[in-house]
Amino acid sequence: MRTLAELQDALDEDLAWRRSELHSYLSATRRAESDSPTQRTLCRAGVPLLYAHWEGYAKHCLSLYLQYVGRRRLTYGELHPAFVALGHESSLDSQEGLSATRRIVRRAQALLSGDSVRATIPWRRGVDTQSNLNSSRCFDLFESLGLDASPLNTKARLIDYRLLKARNEIAHGQYLDVGVESYEELHLEVLVIMNFVRNTVNAAAENGLYKRPVVS
Structure with missing residues (x-):
């Protein structure tokens, strides 16, 4: 990860396969019979998948940025x-x-x-999401890399409850009723916050925000 182009390519490639997988899964939920047990099962099972891509992509992007800065020497x-x-x-x-x-x-x-x-x-060990990327941990990670996470303030409840808490409940065998409309909305929200992470890292690298501001 020595050049800006390499960083940008890595950010885009990782986002592309995640977006493709999530869209494929969403299509499967839409093809299921409306409001059927199968559709609700797919929607419920999709929540941990959405969370996994949110945490996985955030960790990947921030780790790539850390590596990029570390290799500036x-x-x-x-x-x-x-x-x-x-x-x-x-x-x-x-x-x-x-x-x-x-x-x-x-x-x-x-x-x-x-x-x-x-x-x-x-940079070799990357960033640590602690396998539970709540909003507080997310903001701390951004702060530790000199990045501004304030636009995510409005998404804190989404991250903490609709993603993380719901993921934990479903993963531990609790029943959570998730309809297709709710799942589609969550799908779109996850893509928004993933894109935010990508764009923030890209802008920071492109504009040299990892450097100390020059005082005139």
């Missing part, structure tokens, strides 16, 4: 504060046995003297 002085924090915390994590006090002191030392040092960004 920039110094701490050139990077957005979010990546400075990521780099220094990763370095501290690799030093075993540090007490809380020593960690604080070493963090301060690194921040005061590290602008000319090439950043060590922990």
Whole structure:
């Protein structure tokens, strides 16, 4: 993931197969007899699939962006504060046995003297969605990469309840009545938030938002 074109291609390719699969599944629910047990079963089973693609794509996009920035080989002085924090915390994590006090002191030392040092960004492990990508975790991940997730504020309830909570209930064997209209609406909403993640990452990379703003 060394060039912007490679990043954009990877974002688009991953979104394309997910969109194709979700559209195919939606078509299957529409072909089933209206309001039949089969159709309701398909709709209910589709909720975990929608959630899986939401979490999977968000994790993939943010991990690709982290890798892209990490491979810019920039110094701490050139990077957005979010990546400075990521780099220094990763370095501290690799030093075993540090007490809380020593960690604080070493963090301060690194921040005061590290602008000319090439950043060590922990991109190989990607981002951690903790297998439960609620809105709070989503906003934290965006913040950790210097990205603005505020447009998703209006989607918080959708993410937390209609996707995550419903996924958990269905996955744990609870009955949840999901009609085809409700499923179609959720399908469209998931595509919207997936596209938002893609567009946000693409714009950040394209406009160099991972760099520290130049103060005139």
